[in-house]
Amino acid sequence: MTVGLVHYLLVAAALFSLGLFTVVTRRNAVAILMGVELILNAANVNFAAFSKFTTLDIGGQVFSLFGIVLAAAEACVALAIVLAVFRTMRSVDVHDTDTLRG
Amino acid sequence: MGIGDILFAGIALLTVVSAAWVAFSRNIVHSAFALLGTFFGVAGLYVFLSADFLAVVQALVYVGGILVLILFAVMLTGKIGDVKVSNRSAGVLPGLLLLVLLLGLLGALVLATPWQVAGPAEAVPTTAAMGNALLSEYVLPFEVISVLLIAALVGAVTLVRKEEDK
Numbered sequence: 001m002t003v004g005l006v007h008y009l010l011v012a013a014a015l016f017s018l019g020l021f022t023v024v025t026r027r028n029a030v031a032i033l034m035g036v037e038l039i040l041n042a043a044n045v046n047f048a049a050f051s052k053f054t055t056l057d058i059g060g061q062v063f064s065l066f067g068i069v070l071a072a073a074e075a076c077v078a079l080a081i082v083l084a085v086f087r088t089m090r091s092v093d094v095h096d097t098d099t100l101r102g
Numbered sequence: 103m104g105i106g107d108i109l110f111a112g113i114a115l116l117t118v119v120s121a122a123w124v125a126f127s128r129n130i131v132h133s134a135f136a137l138l139g140t141f142f143g144v145a146g147l148y149v150f151l152s153a154d155f156l157a158v159v160q161a162l163v164y165v166g167g168i169l170v171l172i173l174f175a176v177m178l179t180g181k182i183g184d185v186k187v188s189n190r191s192a193g194v195l196p197g198l199l200l201l202v203l204l205l206g207l208l209g210a211l212v213l214a215t216p217w218q219v220a221g222p223a224e225a226v227p228t229t230a231a232m233g234n235a236l237l238s239e240y241v242l243p244f245e246v247i248s249v250l251l252i253a254a255l256v257g258a259v260t261l262v263r264k265e266e267d268k
Contacts, residue, residue, distance in 0.1 A: 034124050037172075051153070
């Protein structure tokens with residue numbers, strides 16, 4: 001048995017599921033961000049795996065690279081927002097930041 | 103089962119176990135450090151996929167940049183006193199149900215789909231090919247993502263800047 005496309009897809013599926021679980025259950029905004037990073041990593045692994053096993057060209061890897069750049073941009077903006085929220089609310093618990101709730 | 107398969111199994115296990123630790127740990131500092139294992143595991147998967155440039159970028163950007171940023175955010179937003187149980191969760195049982203259902207669905211999909219596998223591409227250095235692709239076929243996405251990156255950085259600086267005295 002050699003390592004094939006299916007194995008990479010299964011690892012990525014596990015990463016995605018754990019990331020989604022983190023996003024829906026965590027109450028700390030920074031921990032939710034970690035879940036988003038897991039999800040983005042799963043997508044990038046899939047891109048690279050399909051690039052190696054089905055299309056046999058570099059395109060999938062290029063989009064993996066774009067995914068990494070997007071994750072970096074997302075992390076820096078989201079963490080800036082988290083810091084700003086912490087300065088005004090003294091908390092990063094997403095259940096506390098409900099000022100706009102009617 | 104060759105040495106490559108065993109290595110792959112080890113790296114995949116490292117990735118998934120660290121990700122599970124991120125999801126289930128009760129201490130957010132532990133979660134942040136477990137993320138390190140996931141990121142290095144994914145870098146190892148890239149090496150197995152013969153994506154050498156991606157593996158290095160993953161190590162540099164995720165481990166060197168994003169992880170440090172996340173650790174900074176953890177340290178800056180936590181109250182020093184309650185760092186013990188700082189990573190509370192809500193609705194764990196429905197979340198677990200979602201996790202199991204989604205994992206089952208995705209796994210069944212992956213195993214049931216007849217993928218058009220064309221055999222693994224040969225392992226050649228990808229850096230030069232990637233540079234060519236970025237400046238020819240993918241030049242428009244490349245430029246768009248550059249603009250997005252500068253907008254995100256300027257936005258982040260604007261968000262965290264201290265208010266000036268009015």
